[in-house]
Amino acid sequence: MRALDISEVVEQTGLRPSTLRYYEEIGLIKSIGRQGLRRQFAPQTLMQLSLITLGKSAGFSLDEIAGMFGEDGQPDLSREDLRTRADDLDKQIHDLTVLSKALRHVANCSAPSHIECPKFQKLLRVAKRPKKR
Amino acid sequence: MRALDISEVVEQTGLRPSTLRYYEEIGLIKSIGRQGLRRQFAPQTLMQLSLITLGKSAGFSLDEIAGMFGEDGQPDLSREDLRTRADDLDKQIHDLTVLSKALRHVANCSAPSHIECPKFQKLLRVAKRPKKR
DNA sequence: ACTTGACCTCAAGTTAACTTGAATTTGTAT
DNA sequence: ATACAAATTCAAGTTAACTTGAGGTCAAGT
Numbered sequence: 001m002r003a004l005d006i007s008e009v010v011e012q013t014g015l016r017p018s019t020l021r022y023y024e025e026i027g028l029i030k031s032i033g034r035q036g037l038r039r040q041f042a043p044q045t046l047m048q049l050s051l052i053t054l055g056k057s058a059g060f061s062l063d064e065i066a067g068m069f070g071e072d073g074q075p076d077l078s079r080e081d082l083r084t085r086a087d088d089l090d091k092q093i094h095d096l097t098v099l100s101k102a103l104r105h106v107a108n109c110s111a112p113s114h115i116e117c118p119k120f121q122k123l124l125r126v127a128k129r130p131k132k133r
Numbered sequence: 134m135r136a137l138d139i140s141e142v143v144e145q146t147g148l149r150p151s152t153l154r155y156y157e158e159i160g161l162i163k164s165i166g167r168q169g170l171r172r173q174f175a176p177q178t179l180m181q182l183s184l185i186t187l188g189k190s191a192g193f194s195l196d197e198i199a200g201m202f203g204e205d206g207q208p209d210l211s212r213e214d215l216r217t218r219a220d221d222l223d224k225q226i227h228d229l230t231v232l233s234k235a236l237r238h239v240a241n242c243s244a245p246s247h248i249e250c251p252k253f254q255k256l257l258r259v260a261k262r263p264k265k266r
Numbered sequence: 267a268c269t270t271g272a273c274c275t276c277a278a279g280t281t282a283a284c285t286t287g288a289a290t291t292t293g294t295a296t
Numbered sequence: 297a298t299a300c301a302a303a304t305t306c307a308a309g310t311t312a313a314c315t316t317g318a319g320g321t322c323a324a325g326t
Contacts, residue, residue, distance in 0.1 A: 047257050054232055057228060057229075074247065075248075082239055083240050089229050090233055092229060093226055096191055096222050099222060124180050
């Protein structure tokens with residue numbers, strides 16, 4: 001498999017060149033060498049970027065994400081860690097589900113104001129304290 | 134119902150005083166008056182803050198959240214909007230679910246490296262492009 | 267030979283969401 | 297009356313995650 005120009009990576013990931021350079025600068029990804037001035041990326045990097053994007057959408061910081069990769073750029077988490085991450089996600093999923101359902105309910109609810117709707121009340125009880133993360 | 138001191142709001146929400154002042158500064162919440170120098174908050178504001186916290190955890194920006202309240206501080210979204218928000222959330226929930234399941238699978242997977250695990254491969258296919266939001 | 271376009275570097279700028287600190291005021295307790 | 301803790305304001309600082317811009321390089325096409 002041949003190395004990829006930055007433009008190809010941009011093409012395939014939808015990220016901007018400046019973002020890729022930034023990611024490299026902070027050590028999140030690595031380029032495999034240069035062709036003249038130009039960075040060359042390993043095809044591997046594409047999957048890494050997929051994971052990074054996914055991780056971000058799950059609310060992880062770049063720093064946290066960086067910690068999930070080993071020196072080789074391959075995901076490197078203990079089974080323990082993986083389960084902890086999954087547990088976190090499940091909690092987040094649960095909260096979002098409550099919110100989504102509440103929104104849908106309110107959309108169909110006939111109570112004169114949202115505040116008076118009991119489901120809405122319940123929603124507020126779920127949202128008690130900010131997370132640790 | 135009597136008005137609340139900032140310290141009581143802090144107590145009940147877990148937010149910091151500086152955060153509350155900041156929220157007021159950007160018009161996200163309002164204080165109902167002053168006792169000397171001191172802001173007084175309506176009890177109503179507590180529920181508003183619950184919603185703000187919940188909204189944040191769902192990935193909304195303070196700006197977006199501000200747009201969800203009317204002048205009176207009560208939630209103010211058309212049924213249409215509510216459904217759109219719910220749809221967004223459901224999509225996000227779906228992605229997070231995929232991620233969580235994949236993590237759990239990988240935690241139990243016996244493939245020598247995660248990359249070789251087919252479920253993991255599938256996960257990468259899900260994570261294609263960044264969101265518009 | 268020359269222009270072009272895609273890349274490069276490096277410093278500085280940007281936005282969101284707060285936090286911090288210094289200087290001041292005020293309500294309550296002694 | 298005085299001290300003190302708890303507020304206040306306002307400007308400036310902070311962090312994450314990028315973006316922008318100026319100025320430079322290089323391979324390829326005309």
